[in-house]
Amino acid sequence: VFGGYFKYCIGITKYHGGPDERGVFSNIKIEKVFAHNCDGPRNPLTDMTGGVRPIICQQGYIDVDNLTISDCFREESETSQPFFVLDKESSIGTLRLINITQKNLTGKPLPFIVLDGEVKNKTEEDLFEI
Numbered sequence: 001v002f003g004g005y006f007k008y009c010i011g012i013t014k015y016h017g018g019p020d021e022r023g024v025f026s027n028i029k030i031e032k033v034f035a036h037n038c039d040g041p042r043n044p045l046t047d048m049t050g051g052v053r054p055i056i057c058q059q060g061y062i063d064v065d066n067l068t069i070s071d072c073f074r075e076e077s078e079t080s081q082p083f084f085v086l087d088k089e090s091s092i093g094t095l096r097l098i099n100i101t102q103k104n105l106t107g108k109p110l111p112f113i114v115l116d117g118e119v120k121n122k123t124e125e126d127l128f129e130i
Contacts, residue, residue, distance in 0.1 A: 007053050010056045012058040012059065014060075023061060024062075028068070033069075053085075055083050058086050062091075073100075075105065077105035080106050080108040080110050093121065095119050101128040
């Protein structure tokens with residue numbers, strides 16, 4: 001995956017049902033993502049500007065047993081949104097973050113990951129912020 005993204009690059013989402021109906025995923029591997037956010041024009045369908053979501057997000061009411069994110073590079077100059085966000089009411093059994101580099105050209109703090117949900121086991125290897 002390569003390029004600039006208006007809303008988010010990769011979303012693990014549950015697009016139907018209420019909070020009592022959870023999404024369940026197994027063994028997801030995301031690799032070789034070279035991406036950044038862009039502000040973009042206002043979207044007439046949603047009345048939303050770009051640059052408001054992370055590059056990769058797992059939205060609420062979703063359970064993933066294993067998620068691996070590896071071999072990614074981000075050079076960010078537009079927004080200060082995190083690289084990866086795990087929303088509230090979401091869980092990951094084992095999260096592996098391997099060989100990920102984030103270059104901050106925004107002049108503001110740029111969070112790498114935000115874990116608002118539950119992660120039972122987390123492994124980080126070769127994470128770089130420059």
